[in-house]
Amino acid sequence: MKRLVACLLTCACALGASGKTAVETLFPEARVTTVANFGPGCRIRIARPEASEFSIGYRPEGERGGGALILRGLRLFPGEWILGLSCYPSDEEHVRNGWAVPASNGGWRSNDNESSLEMVRLNALSFHDLISVNARGWAVSVDDTTGDERFRQRTLFYCIVHGPKAICGNNDMGYLRDIRRDRRADMTPQAIRLLRSIEFLEDAPPEPLPEPARHPR
Numbered sequence: 001m002k003r004l005v006a007c008l009l010t011c012a013c014a015l016g017a018s019g020k021t022a023v024e025t026l027f028p029e030a031r032v033t034t035v036a037n038f039g040p041g042c043r044i045r046i047a048r049p050e051a052s053e054f055s056i057g058y059r060p061e062g063e064r065g066g067g068a069l070i071l072r073g074l075r076l077f078p079g080e081w082i083l084g085l086s087c088y089p090s091d092e093e094h095v096r097n098g099w100a101v102p103a104s105n106g107g108w109r110s111n112d113n114e115s116s117l118e119m120v121r122l123n124a125l126s127f128h129d130l131i132s133v134n135a136r137g138w139a140v141s142v143d144d145t146t147g148d149e150r151f152r153q154r155t156l157f158y159c160i161v162h163g164p165k166a167i168c169g170n171n172d173m174g175y176l177r178d179i180r181r182d183r184r185a186d187m188t189p190q191a192i193r194l195l196r197s198i199e200f201l202e203d204a205p206p207e208p209l210p211e212p213a214r215h216p217r
Contacts, residue, residue: 027074027190028052038065040203041165042087047197064088066169069194076185077174083191084169090161095168099157100127100138107131108138119145128192133199135162141188143176152176156191162200 028049037043039058048054048069058065066086074081088095096102099116103109110116110127119125124143130136137160144152153175159168171191178185 027187028071035201036067036085037204038067038085038087038167041163041200042167043201043203044085044167045199045201046194048194074187076178076182077187081187082171083194084171085167086169088159088166088168090164090166092166095159095161095166098159099140099142100159107136110138110140119143126188128188130158130160130192130195132160132196135160135198135200137161137166137195139188139192139195141173150175150177154179154186154188156188158191158195160195160198165200167198 028051030050031047032050033045033047034054035043035045036054036056037058038056042065046069049071051071053070054067055070056065056067064087066084068085069083071081072079090096097111099111100108101111107129110120110125116125119142122143122145124145126141128139128141130139137158139156139158141154141156143154154173155170156173157170159166173187173191174185
């Protein structure tokens with residue numbers, strides 16, 4: 001009997017280890033550090049997958065800067081996966097009174113308005129605290145509860161705040177039917193990891209955008 005129990009424990013550990021490896025190989029683990037300048041107050045450093053593309057845009061005429069991290073070919077995510085980032089004043093309504101609100105401890109908490117509480121009751125909303133090296137913010141995952149079940153998705157809304165500026169965005173994290181079949185199809189943990197790697201840096205002049213190509217007449 002003891003030998004059987006030991007065998008079962010060994011098999012369970014092996015399965016756990018193989019499961020961990022499988023999770024890690026679904027998302028590129030090789031990381032590169034990129035500095036992205038989205039304008040005054042929004043120059044950041046982020047640790048992103050080496051296999052990803054990262055576009056950056058900013059114009060000095062007052063237009064908000066932003067960017068998009070793009071990954072293609074993920075085994076459990078159809079099409080391309082995008083993590084969008086945009087620069088906002090941290091006192092804007094959707095930053096401070098949207099899916100999350102400031103908490104008494106200096107952090108953030110889920111907004112307890114009627115619509116959010118209804119989503120919590122349906123087990124369709126989860127709050128995630130974002131803490132990086134010099135910023136703090138929130139991420140809220142929201143599941144579709146209406147419409148054709150084949151196309152219902154999980155969407156992540158997020159803002160990470162540093163002083164007067166915030167980096168915010170929202171993107172799809174996967175189809176709910178895929179996530180129910182295999183939790184690794186949920187990109188939320190990967191997105192949270194990327195957002196927590198953000199470090200705000202001192203301002204610097206943005207790199208000039210390339211001039212549009214001129215076609216000969």
